[in-house]
Amino acid sequence: MNDRRARKSREISKQTGITEALIERLVRRFYDRVRADDMLGPVFAERITDWEPHLQRMFAFWSSVALQTGRYHGRPMQKHAPLPVDARHFDRWLQLFEETARELCAPPAADLFIERAHNIAASLEMGVALHNDVLLQPGERLRRPFSEATETHPL
Numbered sequence: 001m002n003d004r005r006a007r008k009s010r011e012i013s014k015q016t017g018i019t020e021a022l023i024e025r026l027v028r029r030f031y032d033r034v035r036a037d038d039m040l041g042p043v044f045a046e047r048i049t050d051w052e053p054h055l056q057r058m059f060a061f062w063s064s065v066a067l068q069t070g071r072y073h074g075r076p077m078q079k080h081a082p083l084p085v086d087a088r089h090f091d092r093w094l095q096l097f098e099e100t101a102r103e104l105c106a107p108p109a110a111d112l113f114i115e116r117a118h119n120i121a122a123s124l125e126m127g128v129a130l131h132n133d134v135l136l137q138p139g140e141r142l143r144r145p146f147s148e149a150t151e152t153h154p155l
């Protein structure tokens with residue numbers, strides 16, 4: 001990490017209490033819940049058998065998003081666009097994430113994680129919609145089955 005980036009990360013960490021160790025605790029606890037969840041568990045189980053590499057990627061992702069460390073290099077949109085999910089899955093994901101963040105983090109840290117998660121979830125939901133030829137209007141949510149698009153792109 002260059003000096004400027006490292007200074008910025010330290011500053012955010014000082015302001016919010018977010019550390020790499022906190023990110024690791026949050027991510028591990030969150031995915032324990034995701035895996036046990038009736039709606040989300042099966043979507044992940046279909047695609048992830050070896051969880052440790054996924055968790056390591058998620059530590060790097062949240063380190064980049066929350067601490068601006070630049071540790072994550074990936075393309076989340078490509079991974080999410082083809083998933084068989086809609087607004088209900090994103091809402092459930094956010095609900096579990098929010099519960100976990102509130103439980104483990106002080107308010108400045110929880111607020112930052114939750115705000116970022118909402119923004120990224122909205123953009124991923126837009127990506128899933130576009131992948132299915134559905135163009136969401138601002139504030140509109142993705143509901144399956146789609147009206148016309150569903151005829152040509154069944155789940």
Ligand code: HEM
Pocket residue numbers: 040043044047048057058061073074075076079080083085086089090093116117120121124
């Ligand atoms: C409907 C809700 C979601 C579901 C069902 C879901 C599911 C998944 C699955 C199955 C993978 C593994 C993909 C693969 O390796 O083939 C994955 C990866 C990932 N997810 Fe999600 N996800 C959801 C929402 C989110 C949100 C809201 C975020 C960010 C705030 C996120 C961030 C990521 C990241 C960073 C990866 C790693 C991508 C990579 O670099 O390989 N996901 N997700």
